[in-house]
Amino acid sequence: MRNALTEIFTTLFETVALVGIVVLAMMGAVRTALVPLVTIPISILGSIAAMAVMGFTLNLLTILAVVLSVGLVVDDAIVVVENVARHMREGHSRMRAALESSRELLSPIIAMTITLAAVYAPIGFVSGLTGALFKEFAFTLAIAVIISGIVAITLSPIMSAYVCADQGKEGRITRRVNELFDRLRAFYGRLVKKQLSWQPQILVIGLVIALLMVPMYLFSSKELAPVEDQGGMIMVVQSPPEASLSYTTGYMEEVYRQVDDVPGISAIWELMSPNSGFGGFEFVDYAERDFSAQEIQPEIYGKLWQVGGIQVLPILWAPCPRPVSLMLSLSSSPVTVTRIWSALRSS
Known part of the structure; x- marks a missing residue:
């Protein structure tokens, strides 16, 4: 999780830098580029303040929303200046x-x-797991867009009036950029004029592409979220119906011996009953290994398949949280049960 947050923050800084470079190149002057660039920190700070009011936290989805908003919030300010x-x-x-x-x-x-806020905000009202996951993402992105719009009609015109050159004179770089866009505009005009003589063909092509959306959607693979390397793997253990707890734990020792030479495993945990149980592997930090959990899963599966007497199936962690109902029935003292339950809650 910490690595993911670090990567998201790094991406945020890279995004701001790239947007700044592009805006500066397109505007042609540092002074005029300041107007859209000032919109970025104002929108980000406003979004974070709104997140605090609504009880949102800085997590992967909210930070991702802030990253995506960087490219959206500068549009209005560019038009204004x-x-x-x-x-x-x-x-x-x-x-x-x-x-x-x-x-x-x-x-x-x-x-x-x-329009932009109306596109993102409804995602936050979706019910079920999807709504729970993307509520903060949708509202954070919508708020950032709204704040950028407010800045564009209040602060940006005043700033533009004072940072633009006298009488709106264009610098050398600005003139070159505008000349490039003039040539691009002329080329686009010729292209559109030529396409207007092919109206029936273009309409047919557009209709075919629109109709192809139906089979493409029906035959596309669907999943709630892609499987990711979450630094671990689950073991599902199944013993014979007549097995005892000592029988199952005895064969688990064989499981440990089989995976002992697998690189990157830092810890193994388990919770067993006489004829079933579950456990898992924890890997070292992703930066310290040269494989992913998806890549090592077949090797672990092959080793666990060699264990006789019990069936052990290694499964990757689910990409999204799911409700789990867990019942503990242990022949032990209440103190032991409390300790196990506390460990489960903290995991």
Whole structure:
């Protein structure tokens, strides 16, 4: 879990850096690039504050939502700063350009913000396990988008008015970037004009692609979540009906001998009854081994298959939590039962 969180935080920093580089390259000037870049920390901080109010924690899903929001929150600010610069090139003062830009973009920004939030927020209202898993993800992402929209219609116009060059003049890099987009726009215009003469063919192709979605969905593999390396593996043990506890534990010693030479196993645990039980393997940290749990599973399965007298099946941990009903029936003192139950609760 700690490794996963570390990777997510690393991805967040990399995402912010890459978005900053792209925005700077597209805007062509550091001053104008500051407007969309300032939106990123404001949206992230606002999302974290909203998470605290709603009782959410910093976990894999909420941090992933923050990572995904980085690319979304800068869009509105980029449009605002470009529109303010356009008004300044038309001769408007800084304040006038900010006001005119705000009036023109108010409705589109609100519409885009509501649309994006409406896409993500309903996921949080889904019932069952899916809703429980993605509630925090959906609401965190929706809140980040809403905050970015608020920033785009309040802070971004004012910042744009003061960071844009006088009369919206373009620097050398900005002119080169705009020339590149002008050529791209001209090419796209020619392409669209040519496609308009092929309307029947394009409609047929679009209809075929739309119809192919049905068989592609029906024949696609489906699962709640992909199986991941969670640093361990479960053993399901089955003994003969007439077996005793000493019989089962005796054969478990053979299980230990079989997997003794398997690299990367740091611990083995078990909970046995006379004719059944379960246990598991814990592997060393992923950075300290050169294999995954999925790769080592066939080798462990082959070794456990050689154990006679009991059946032991190694299973990977489920990728998502599932409700488990566990009943303990032990011929032991209440103190021992309490200790075992406490260990299970803390695991």
